[in-house]
Amino acid sequence: MGAGPGGYVAAFLAADKGLSVTLVDTSEQLGGVCLHRGCIPSKTLLNAAKILNDAKDAKNMGITFADPSIDINQLRDFKISVSDRLAIGLKQLCKARKVNFIHGLATFVSTDTAIIHTANSDEGIKFDKAIIATGSIPMGIPNMPLSEKILDSSAALDLGDVPQNFLVIGGGYIGLELGSVYAALGSQVTVVEMADSILPGVDKDLSRVLMQKLRKKFKEIKTSTKVVFIEDTGVQLKVILEDKKGKTEHLFDKALVSIGRRPNTANINLSKAGVEIDEKGFIKVNEIRQTTNPNVFAIGDVTGQPMLAHKASFEAHIAVNNITGNKSVYAPKAIPAVIFTEPQIAWCGITETETIAQNLDVKIISFPWAACGRALSMSKPEGTTKIIADKSSHKILGIGIAGAEAGDLISEAVLAIENGFTVEQLASAIHPHPTLSETIKECAELFLGKCAHYKA
Numbered sequence: 080m081g082a083g084p085g086g087y088v089a090a091f092l093a094a095d096k097g098l099s100v101t102l103v104d105t106s107e108q109l110g111g112v113c114l115h116r117g118c119i120p121s122k123t124l125l126n127a128a129k130i131l132n133d134a135k136d137a138k139n140m141g142i143t144f145a146d147p148s149i150d151i152n153q154l155r156d157f158k159i160s161v162s163d164r165l166a167i168g169l170k171q172l173c174k175a176r177k178v179n180f181i182h183g184l185a186t187f188v189s190t191d192t193a194i195i196h197t198a199n200s201d202e203g204i205k206f207d208k209a210i211i212a213t214g215s216i217p218m219g220i221p222n223m224p225l226s227e228k229i230l231d232s233s234a235a236l237d238l239g240d241v242p243q244n245f246l247v248i249g250g251g252y253i254g255l256e257l258g259s260v261y262a263a264l265g266s267q268v269t270v271v272e273m274a275d276s277i278l279p280g281v282d283k284d285l286s287r288v289l290m291q292k293l294r295k296k297f298k299e300i301k302t303s304t305k306v307v308f309i310e311d312t313g314v315q316l317k318v319i320l321e322d323k324k325g326k327t328e329h330l331f332d333k334a335l336v337s338i339g340r341r342p343n344t345a346n347i348n349l350s351k352a353g354v355e356i357d358e359k360g361f362i363k364v365n366e367i368r369q370t371t372n373p374n375v376f377a378i379g380d381v382t383g384q385p386m387l388a389h390k391a392s393f394e395a396h397i398a399v400n401n402i403t404g405n406k407s408v409y410a411p412k413a414i415p416a417v418i419f420t421e422p423q424i425a426w427c428g429i430t431e432t433e434t435i436a437q438n439l440d441v442k443i444i445s446f447p448w449a450a451c452g453r454a455l456s457m458s459k460p461e462g463t464t465k466i467i468a469d470k471s472s473h474k475i476l477g478i479g480i481a482g483a484e485a486g487d488l489i490s491e492a493v494l495a496i497e498n499g500f501t502v503e504q505l506a507s508a509i510h511p512h513p514t515l516s517e518t519i520k521e522c523a524e525l526f527l528g529k530c531a532h533y534k535a
Contacts, residue, residue, distance in 0.1 A: 080185045080193075080347065083111020085379030085391030086212030087169060092399040094176040101204060102178050103185040103195055109169040112214050113388040115162050116233040121256055123158045124236070125419050128263035132296075132421055139458050149264060155238045187352035190372055208374050208402045211354070211362060212391065213347060215340040215380035220248070226311040228333045232257065235335045241265050242332035244298075246318060248306055250277035252418040254337035255289070258297060259420050267298040269331070271320060273305045278418065282431045284445065285424050288461055288481035292422060309334065342381045359383075366408045368398040376402065390414055413477075413496035417486035422461055425489035428477030428496045429467060442470045446522035448482050450533040453513040459483040464518040466502060466526055473502045473526075478519070488516055502526045 080086065082104035090102040108115065134144045173180050183197035185204075193209070195202050217231040235257050243266065247258040250272030262268045270277065270293075277293075277300060278286040294300060301322065308319035315330045342360050349356060353372040355363045362377040364370055370377050376398040379391030393411065400407035413427035434441050448454040448462030462482020468475050478492035495505055506523035510516050524530040 080209065081111065081212035081214055081379070082106070082109045082180070083212060083214050083379065083391065084113050084388040085214075085395050086111065086210065087173070088392045089210045089212060089378065089395035089399050090178050091172060091176055092395060093402065094178050096399065096403045098403070100176075100178045101195075101206075102173070102180045103183055104180075105182075105184050107182045108163075108166040109173060109180065110162070110166050112233075114165055114169075116236060118388055119162050119165065120158050120236045121232075121253075121260070122419055123161050124154070124238070124260045125256060125421075127154055128260045129421055131263040136458060151238060151241060151264070158236075158238070184346065186346065187348040187354075189351060190353045191374060193352075206374075208376070209352075210395075210398055210402075211344075211347070211349075211370070211375065211377040211381055212379045212395070213343045213381055214391075215386055216343045217336070218339045218341050220306070220336055220338065223336065224309065224311055226316070228311055228316050228331075229309070230333060230335045232335070232337055235261075243267060244315075244331045245269070246271065246316070246329075246331040246334040247337060248334060249337040249339070250274070250279075250300070250302065251337060251339065252278065252420075254335060255293065255418065255420050257335055257337065259293070262296045268296070269299045269329070270297060270301065271304050271306060272300075272302045275303050277302065278424070280430075280432070281418075281424060282426070282465075282479055284431070284463065284465065285426065285479050285481040288422060288463060289418070289420055289424055292461060293420070340380065340386055342383075344381055357383075366410065367401040367406070368394050368409060369401070385414055385416060387414065387416065411497070413493045415489045415493050417489065419486060422459065422482045423485035424479075424481045425485035426477065426479035427489055427493045428475070430477055430479070431465070431467060434467060434476075439476075440470045441467050441476060442473075442526065443467050444522060444526040444535070446518050446525050446530070446533060448515075448518060451513075451515065451518050451521070453515050453517065454482065456513065457483060462518070464488075464522045466505075466519075466522050468502050468526065475500055475502060475505065480518070482515065482518070484515060488519065491516065491519060 087109050090100045094100045183195045185193045185195050187193050192205050232253050241264045245261050245266040245268050247254040247270045250270050258268045304320050304322040307321045310317045318329045355371040361383040362381045364377050364382050368376045368378050378394035378398050380386040397407045397409045415427040418424040445463050445465040449460045454460050465479040467477035475495050502523045510520040
């Protein structure tokens with residue numbers, strides 16, 4: 080149930096293991112939110128934003144470009160073409176594996192039976208095992224008026240136009256990524272976040288690197304601030320914001336609501352399948368991704384944080400392994416997270432905030448990118464690489480990176496943590512010069528007190 084990065088991976092793997100598989104999704108295309116209304120389209124637009132920003136920043140090297148001409152329709156078409164190309168590939172893989180893909184909605188009617196509702200009919204299907212992978216949907220603000228000027232993340236990605244004044248409600252990764260896109264395209268972006276900093280939950284030394292950059296790109300970033308009133312006047316949105324100093328009135332052309340996502344389980348009759356949810360609406364699962372119905376498994380966003388496509392795909396392997404008799408337990412030591420702003424932020428393993436909350440005896444060291452030759456040659460000196468390790472054993476517990484291409488650098492950190500590497504082992508690996516990956520080695524050497532290129 081669900082053909083996103085959890086559902087289609089589970090279906091393909093189960094088919095490869097010889098099972099008869101029916102895959103159902105409310106969309107005509109495979110790939111889910113990630114491929115069509117999330118990860119891929121947003122990163123396509125973020126790459127366009129990066130090109131625009133790099134062209135502006137090139138003046139620091141003595142290279143000046145004329146103001147770019149942006150064809151918003153062609154950019155939108157290109158974004159759609161990327162998703163469509165990947166979706167076509169998934170359809171071909173589905174057909175090659177003889178997976179029965181149905182465009183419809185599957186709802187449970189008992190612990191071993193579901194009905195698939197399509198445009199033409201309702202068909203019952205009896206199953207031996209089922210996997211729920213229906214993903215998540217954007218959260219809304221209570222009493223928010225209905226207006227074409229108020230967008231969720233999917234609508235913002237449609238790129239209907241580029242508003243002059245754009246309000247982003249929520250300073251999490253979705254809001255900041257989409258805010259970055261619209262700012263690069265020419266919008267004056269204001270971000271409003273209820274917490275005392277952007278990216279709540281992210282270590283502040285990492286988010287600070289991004290904050291310094293975004294303050295130059297955005298019109299304003301207002302933390303410890305909430306929206307108390309919003310009205311569509313017909314011409315603009317009248318918005319009242321409240322912070323510690325009081326209430327202020329503002330006018331915006333459009334607003335993006337990006338305050339988080341919630342599990343998409345409302346219409347599938349979980350109770351009839353004997354599947355329980357927790358107080359937040361997430362499906363309860365055990366370490367093998369099994370629900371309270373032993374024949375029904377759940378993976379991805381419906382099972383809780385972190386809501387990440389790669390986590391869903393990883394859980395698909397766990398569920399299918401157990402369904403086919405190969406016991407497998409979900410126990411990752413490091414799930415990488417990436418925020419694809421400019422600069423990027425990536426981390427895995429334990430965070431510095433968590434070490435404080437858990438009162439762990441750790442040593443934390445950071446290497447500044449201003450001491451990295453490759454970062455300077457790219458004119459990207461804003462950045463830091465951080466290692467968190469056990470103070471006595473030097474076993475690596477967490478790594479965080481803020482800087483250009485951090486998302487491509489973090490996989491080395493995941494491998495190190497999953498395999499129980501020590502800082503010494505990381506430092507002993509020869510890294511190519513000059514690269515950004517050297518910041519990981521340099522940080523490890525700095526941790527050990529033998530870094531040649533920086534002295535704390």
